[in-house]
Amino acid sequence: xxxxxxxxxxxxxxxxxxxxxxxxxxxxxxxxxxxxxxxxxxxxxxxxxxxxxxxxxxxxxxxxxxxxxxxxxxxxxxxxxxxxxxxxxxxxxxxxxxxxxxxxxxxxxxxxxxxxxxxxxxxxxxxxxxxxxxxxxxxxxxxxxxxxxxxxxxxxxxxxxxxxxxxxxxxxxxxxxxxxxxxxxxxxxxxxxxxxxxxxxxxxxxxxxxxxxxxxxxxxxxxxxxxxxxxxxxxxxxxxxxxxxxxxxxxxxxxxxxxxxxxxxxxxxxxxxxxxxxxxxxxxxxxxxxxxxxxxxxxxxxxxxxxxxxxxxxxxxxxxxxxxxxxxxxxxxxxxxxxxxxxxxxxxxxxxxxxxxxxxxxxxxxxxxxxxxxxxxxxxxxxxxxxxxxxxxxxxxxxxxxxxxxxxxxxxxxxxxxxxxxxxxxxxxxxxxxxxxxxxxxxxxxxxxxxxxxxxxxxxxxxxxxxxxxxxxxxxxxxxxxxxxxxxxxxxx
Numbered sequence: 001x002x003x004x005x006x007x008x009x010x011x012x013x014x015x016x017x018x019x020x021x022x023x024x025x026x027x028x029x030x031x032x033x034x035x036x037x038x039x040x041x042x043x044x045x046x047x048x049x050x051x052x053x054x055x056x057x058x059x060x061x062x063x064x065x066x067x068x069x070x071x072x073x074x075x076x077x078x079x080x081x082x083x084x085x086x087x088x089x090x091x092x093x094x095x096x097x098x099x100x101x102x103x104x105x106x107x108x109x110x111x112x113x114x115x116x117x118x119x120x121x122x123x124x125x126x127x128x129x130x131x132x133x134x135x136x137x138x139x140x141x142x143x144x145x146x147x148x149x150x151x152x153x154x155x156x157x158x159x160x161x162x163x164x165x166x167x168x169x170x171x172x173x174x175x176x177x178x179x180x181x182x183x184x185x186x187x188x189x190x191x192x193x194x195x196x197x198x199x200x201x202x203x204x205x206x207x208x209x210x211x212x213x214x215x216x217x218x219x220x221x222x223x224x225x226x227x228x229x230x231x232x233x234x235x236x237x238x239x240x241x242x243x244x245x246x247x248x249x250x251x252x253x254x255x256x257x258x259x260x261x262x263x264x265x266x267x268x269x270x271x272x273x274x275x276x277x278x279x280x281x282x283x284x285x286x287x288x289x290x291x292x293x294x295x296x297x298x299x300x301x302x303x304x305x306x307x308x309x310x311x312x313x314x315x316x317x318x319x320x321x322x323x324x325x326x327x328x329x330x331x332x333x334x335x336x337x338x339x340x341x342x343x344x345x346x347x348x349x350x351x352x353x354x355x356x357x358x359x360x361x362x363x364x365x366x367x368x369x370x371x372x373x374x375x376x377x378x379x380x381x382x383x384x385x386x387x388x389x390x391x392x393x394x395x396x397x398x399x400x401x402x403x404x405x406x407x408x409x410x411x412x413x414x415x416x417x418x419x420x421x422x423x424x425x426x427x428x429x430x431x432x433x434x435x436x437x438x439x440x441x442x443x444x445x446x447x448x449x450x451x452x453x454x455x456x457x458x459x460x461x462x463x464x465x466x467x468x469x470x471x472x473x474x475x476x477x478x479x480x481x482x483x484x485x486x487x488x489x490x491x492x493x
Contacts, residue, residue: 064087164182176230184239189236212295312337324361
C-alpha cells in the first residue's frame with residue numbers, strides 16, 4: 001500500500017517559519033521544541049459511516065475504498081496512507097488531498113470514491129474538494145439483508161467452462177430484465193447484480209435521487225423526472241446479453257407530453273430508445289466497464305441551476321443540521337452537515353433542480369435530542385442561490401469557553417492537531433454530536449452547552465478513533481487520554 005511521509009511540521013524560530021519534514025528536523029531536536037502538524041493532507045473530509053436503516057454507525061464492518069484512476073495517487077488519509085485500496089472497520093475515516101494540490105471554490109477538485117462493505121450495497125460518491133479546511137460527511141450504506149421496500153436487489157452467478165458460461169442468467173425486476181444465454185463467452189466466473197430503485201416513493205429511510213449513483217441530472221444538463229432507475233453490475237467480461245427496459249414511448253410529466261428517454265451513465269444515445277439494449281452495444285460505446293447506471297423518463301419542463309449554492313452561517317456552537325430539497329413535495333436530495341462555530345458551509349452548489357415548485361427546509365439536530373426548525377428567508381431554493389443565511393440554533397447550543405490547549409507533548413516535539421473535529425456523546429458513544437474543531441492545537445470559541453455534572457464521551461479521528469470520558473466540569477483540563485497521546489507520539493517518532 002502506498003504511503004507518504006506521515007509528518008509535516010512548522011518550526012517556529014523567532015519570526016521565521018520554515019516548513020520541514022520529519023527527517024530534516026531530527027538534528028534540531030536537542031535545541032528546539034518542534035511544533036508538528038501531523039496531517040499529510042489538506043482539504044479534509046471526515047466521514048462518519050452509518051447503516052441507512054438503523055441510522056447507527058457501522059460496527060465491525062470492513063469497508064474498502066476505491067478511488068477513480070486519475071486521483072489514486074492524490075487522496076490520502078491524515079496519517080499518510082493512500083485511500084485507494086484502503087480497508088478499515090472503523091466508522092470514522094478522514095482523508096484529503098495531498099498538500100501540493102490546490103483546490104478552490106472557483107476551481108474545485110471532484111474525486112469519485114467507491115465504498116464497498118460486505119453485506120451492503122456499494123456506493124460511489126463524488127467528493128468535492130473546494131479549499132474548505134475540513135468538512136464532515138455522513139454516509140449511509142444500505143444493508144442487503146435489511147433493504148427498504150423501495151429497493152429490489154437481485155444477484156445471480158454462474159461458473160464458466162472453457163471460457164463459456166455453464167448456466168443461463170435471467171433476472172427480472174419490475175419489468176426490467178437482463179438475459180445472458182448459456183454458452184456466452186466470458187473471461188471469468190460471471191456475476192450479475194440488478195438493483196432497481198422505486199423512483200415514485202420517498203421517505204425518511206430512502207430517497208431514490210440520493211441513492212441512485214449518478215443522480216438524475218444528466219451530462220447534457222437535463223434533469224430527468226424518472227419513470228425508473230436501476231444499476232446493473234456485470235463481472236466476468238461477458239460478450240453478449242440483452243437488457244430489456246419497460247419504457248413508455250410517450251409519457252405525461254407535469255402536464256407536458258414528452259418522449260420517454262433512456263440515459264446510461266449520464267449519457268443519452270438514440271440507439272437505446274427501443275427499450276432493448278445489447279451488452280455488445282454497451283461495451284462498444286462505453287468500453288470495458290462493468291457498471292451501468294440507467295435511468296429513463298422525461299426531462300423536467302423547467303429547471304433552475306444553483307450556480308453558487310446556498311450558504312449557511314453559524315455564530316453559535318458547532319451544530320449538526322439536516323437539509324432537504326424538494327419539488328412538488330417530492331424530496332430530490334437531502335443530507336446532514338456540520339456547521340462549526342463561526343463557520344459557513346455551502347450546499348447544492350452546481351445542482352440542477354426542477355423548479356415547478358421547489359423548496360428547501362433546514363433543521364438543527366441538538367445534543368438535547370430536540371430538533372429545531374430553522375426559519376429561512378424563503379423556502380423557494382431557486383431564489384436563494386448565492387445567499388448566506390444565519391442559521392444559528394437556540395442559545396441552548398451556545399456557550400463560550402476559554403482556549404483549551406490540546407497540543408500533545410512528545411519527547412522532543414509537540415503535536416498540534418489542526419482542523420480536526422471533536423464530537424461528544426451523552427449516551428456512552430451511541431450518538432455523537434459535533435463539539436468543536438481543533439486548530440493549531442487549540443480548541444476555543446463557542447461550543448454546545450454542557451452540564452458540569454454529566455460525564456461525556458469525546459472523540460476525534462487520527463489514524464483511527466480516539467475516545468475519552470470526561471466530566472463536564474473538567475473539560476478545560478483536556479479531553480485527550482494519555483493512551484491516545486502515547487499512540488500519536490508513537491506515530492511521529
